[in-house]
Amino acid sequence: MHRLQSFAFASHIETSSAAVSRAVHQRLRNRDFGPLSMSLIPAPVNELETVLPTPSNLTPSGDQYVNYLGLTPKQRFNSLFEGVSVAFLGSMFAYFISFVVGQFLATILGVIFLFWPILSPEFKAYQRNWELVGGRELIDVWMDDEDDGFWSGLDDDKRGLYGAYYVAHVEDVCVVDDVRASADEEYELEDFDGYTMENDELESVTGLPWKLRIRLSDGEGRGMQVHSRLSEDYLDIEPGMNAVGVLLSTNRDFGKLSGMTDFCIFDEVDGSCVAWVGDYPYVDKDAFLRTLRKNGVADSLIAKNVADTEEPQTDELNEYIDVR
Structure with a gap:
């Protein structure tokens, strides 16, 4: 639970370069979003450097x-x-x-x-x-060989880390006592009303705290299951809320992930931040929210209202990316 162990997109997930198409690149550069129509949005290096640790700036917040x-x-x-x-x-x-x-x-x-x-x-x-x-530099998804002669002849997966905003909605949220727990062993989050990390009964007995299990899904068939230690800050999370985090990959098409950050959970009505889900706060929270407002993603979340306009496309629990 305390480390990012592995990532592998399920077979049904499309990993074509359409997810990071030139049209999206241009819209991101122009900062002119309508209702958000893409759920994997390329992130420019200049934005990533303001919200994430980089090889040149690893100083803890x-x-x-x-x-x-x-x-x-x-x-x-x-x-x-x-x-x-x-x-x-x-x-x-x-x-x-x-x-x-x-x-x-x-x-x-x-x-x-x-x-x-x-x-x-x-x-x-x-x-x-x-x-x-891992000491790797952040690079722009839309950078071609002709953009910089340095990349000529260098394999795509050895150039560095590409970054993208993963925009999804909360499909389900529950509590488990172990990250390997099956669906039959899940507890409703509502049952933990009044819970605090300081008074975790499971931790006092077993030494291991309760874990939040949150399932994220988007309109393009991608699903992700994330675990984090349960916190009183998570009690207001509900299905249908929007979530935004940063995914990192050595592949331009994000077919395989190399890392991910904590997720910001937004209210689906007013777009306010409800909670930050993750076992470690990689993201500079204030800078991240300012960036999302500046590039138009935050406003687009309200305009789109993912939970009301799209039906989740994944049904099987084992079709999710499992992040522990």
């Missing part, structure tokens, strides 16, 4: 730091206990090693270990940001 510092008192205690333990043992290690490497290097190590409770969440978030891009 405040939300990312807090994610590893701990969201509940229990998590913060465990994080502090781990940090203090490392600080104590590290300081002792630095003292004894000073007789071998000298006072100067030992002092530097001692200072690092001493501040480890503060530095640890920063280092962990930095590593998580690096894992999203």
Whole structure:
């Protein structure tokens, strides 16, 4: 659940280049959207760089730091206990090693270990940001060989990461005790009214918290199933709401995914942000919302009203991308 493990589009999903057609590229560049007619919209590099970690900017945001510092008192205690333990043992290690490497290097190590409770969440978030891009540069989907001679002769899947906004609607939302749980083992989200992460009964008994299971679908046959630790912030999510996230792929047609971000869930009526779903806050939330308003995607969500105008095209649960 805590790592992005694998992606594979189901066989019924169309992966032709129509999903990233030139017409969409031109509309995105012109920032002139009507009712949103595409659900996989190419994202320019200049927009992705403002909302995502990049190889040149992996510095954790405040939300990312807090994610590893701990969201509940229990998590913060465990994080502090781990940090203090490392600080104590590290300081002792630095003292004894000073007789071998000298006072100067030992002092530097001692200072690092001493501040480890503060530095640890920063280092962990930095590593998580690096894992999203893996040192690969972000590139524009519509870039052709003639646009930049650098790409000539280089395989498409070795050029870097293409990015696109995945726009969908919430087809179903429920709660499970394990990401491998079948449909028969799902619980209605309404049954968890009053739930808080701090008072998770399942976690207090088994050590593992409840998980949110959300199924996303669009009008082109793509489906995605996402799991995340249940939070009180998710209790207002309902089927029919809109969702927008960023997908990353080494393929121009997005036939295989290399990464994805957390999803912003929008109210289907007024377009307000209801919740952010994901096990890690990759996206700069304020910058992401500003970008969606600027490029017209946010306004188009209200105009389209996906839940009322389109019927989901996938019926089988095993036809979804399973993200754990």
